[in-house]
Amino acid sequence: MKFNDIDTENIEIELLLEAIYQKYDYDFRGYSRASIKRRLKRRLSLSGHATLTDMQREVLYDPDFFHVLLQDLSINVTEMFRDPSFYKAVREVVLPLLAEREIIKIWHAGCSSGEEVYSIAILLQELGLYGKSLIYATDFDETILSKAKEGIYPVDLLQAYTRNYRDSGGVGSFADYYSARYELVLMDKALKENIVFSNHNLVTDGVFGEMDLVFCRNVLIYFKRELQDRVFRLFKESLCTGGFLCLGTKETVRISQYTGTFADVVKKEKIYRKN
Amino acid sequence: MTTDKSYEAVVMGVSAGGLHALETVLPQLPADFSLPVMIVQHRTRTSDDFLLRFLDELCLLRIVEAEDKVGVQKGYIYLAPPGYHLQVEMDRSLSLSVDPPVNWSRPSVDVLFETAADVYRDKLVGVVLTGANRDGSAGLARIKQLGGLGVIQDPETAEAPQMPQGAIDVAGGDRILSLVRIGQFLATLKNEGRRRF
Numbered sequence: 253m254k255f256n257d258i259d260t261e262n263i264e265i266e267l268l269l270e271a272i273y274q275k276y277d278y279d280f281r282g283y284s285r286a287s288i289k290r291r292l293k294r295r296l297s298l299s300g301h302a303t304l305t306d307m308q309r310e311v312l313y314d315p316d317f318f319h320v321l322l323q324d325l326s327i328n329v330t331e332m333f334r335d336p337s338f339y340k341a342v343r344e345v346v347l348p349l350l351a352e353r354e355i356i357k358i359w360h361a362g363c364s365s366g367e368e369v370y371s372i373a374i375l376l377q378e379l380g381l382y383g384k385s386l387i388y389a390t391d392f393d394e395t396i397l398s399k400a401k402e403g404i405y406p407v408d409l410l411q412a413y414t415r416n417y418r419d420s421g422g423v424g425s426f427a428d429y430y431s432a433r434y435e436l437v438l439m440d441k442a443l444k445e446n447i448v449f450s451n452h453n454l455v456t457d458g459v460f461g462e463m464d465l466v467f468c469r470n471v472l473i474y475f476k477r478e479l480q481d482r483v484f485r486l487f488k489e490s491l492c493t494g495g496f497l498c499l500g501t502k503e504t505v506r507i508s509q510y511t512g513t514f515a516d517v518v519k520k521e522k523i524y525r526k527n
Numbered sequence: 528m529t530t531d532k533s534y535e536a537v538v539m540g541v542s543a544g545g546l547h548a549l550e551t552v553l554p555q556l557p558a559d560f561s562l563p564v565m566i567v568q569h570r571t572r573t574s575d576d577f578l579l580r581f582l583d584e585l586c587l588l589r590i591v592e593a594e595d596k597v598g599v600q601k602g603y604i605y606l607a608p609p610g611y612h613l614q615v616e617m618d619r620s621l622s623l624s625v626d627p628p629v630n631w632s633r634p635s636v637d638v639l640f641e642t643a644a645d646v647y648r649d650k651l652v653g654v655v656l657t658g659a660n661r662d663g664s665a666g667l668a669r670i671k672q673l674g675g676l677g678v679i680q681d682p683e684t685a686e687a688p689q690m691p692q693g694a695i696d697v698a699g700g701d702r703i704l705s706l707v708r709i710g711q712f713l714a715t716l717k718n719e720g721r722r723r724f
Contacts, residue, residue: 258645258648284616286642472595480596501608502594502595
């Protein structure tokens with residue numbers, strides 16, 4: 253492949269993202285390209301098309317194919333109590349500061365298949381706060397959202413999840429939170445009572461009002477800086493004063509224009525508080 | 528052993544035996560080394576910053592954990608954080624991802640090499656050191672395909688020979704050297720500015 257071909261391929265990616273936006277209203281134009289490119293080229297090689305331009309025709313004319321591609325482009329790597337030290341900080345630092353609230357409103361933005369939403373629900377339950385909590389769990393991908401709603405996960409992951417739970421300061425028996433059936437586990441129904449799963453796209457949709465706590469972990473690394481700024485603004489406007497913002501371990505508000513809006517709470521875990 | 532060609536960046540992949548390999552190669556790079564260095568060292572997700580602090584003591588260049596959306600600069604060695612892929616974007620900034628592991632690895636050497644190859648093209652030097660898997664072979668092949676330079680640790684000198692041997696089999700090396708020689712060779716590299724044409 254010559255340099256010329258790389259440049260052509262980069263143009264094809266821009267055109268394809270533009271086509272997806274105009275036709276289907278999903279806007280990936282503000283996403284960092286390196287990961288997008290790998291995902292598109294994986295689908296390209298599976299599709300049998302020679303070029304992204306050829307594949308674009310199928311994307312435009314066949315909504316079913318588009319939905320396959322949409323799955324490719326959605327970020328769905330997650331796990332329960334991902335980064336246990338983070339959840340330990342939420343348990344020991346953040347939630348105690350919210351304990352006196354009449355109602356605790358939580359927005360989990362980009363919740364993917366829901367593992368981290370159930371993690372939060374478990375924390376709230378163990379601290380006796382679940383009853384007065386309301387969790388909005390959102391994602392732009394309906395398929396993944398319905399998975400989150402079901403709360404059914406493969407049993408072979410449970411060992412790692414149980415270890416994460418314990419490392420994050422879990423005090424109970426993790427097995428109390430699910431029932432196992434053959435190869436699958438179903439999360440306890442009681443954990444779902446105060447969770448509202450709904451479709452929301454961080455790129456194109458608006459504010460969620462008066463939140464005490466916003467989780468958005470390992471989503472922003474997929475965005476370019478301009479889009480990151482849009483999302484930080486969204487979080488700023490969605491949080492009440494003194495509300496908490498929790499990002500992924502390698503994400504930061506410090507390179508954004510909204511850095512002044514947020515104070516460090518637990519710096520290492522990227523937990524901030526809105527001034 | 529030196530080269531007259533101008534290069535713009537070095538990417539390096541290393542796995543089992545990496546601590547000794549990096550402490551041999553990196554301190555040889557001079558303080559005025561004009562190419563940024565990006566490294567994927569396979570390690571467990573829960574690794575602490577020991578490797579970083581250990582190498583920082585020894586190196587003349589500043590060694591930092593790669594941060595998302597930060598522009599690549601000379602004078603720095605960027606180490607991929609455990610649990611994240613490290614990628615180079617077209618605007619020469621770094622990005623991280625939690626995309627699925629590649630070659631059972633995250634960070635993956637192939638991901639770093641392939642994304643960097645598209646950006647730096649024939650001005651990229653790819654270095655594959657000791658390791659007990661085949662990560663990095665496809666990435667180095669891509670670098671070489673675009674005219675970049677392939678430097679591989681001589682498998683006979685490697686603590687774990689599979690990774691350098693894989694790179695030789697799949698991509699082929701322009702230089703196949705011991706760790707000490709690799710450090711010496713890299714130290715001679717020069718960046719004479721962006722492509723002129």
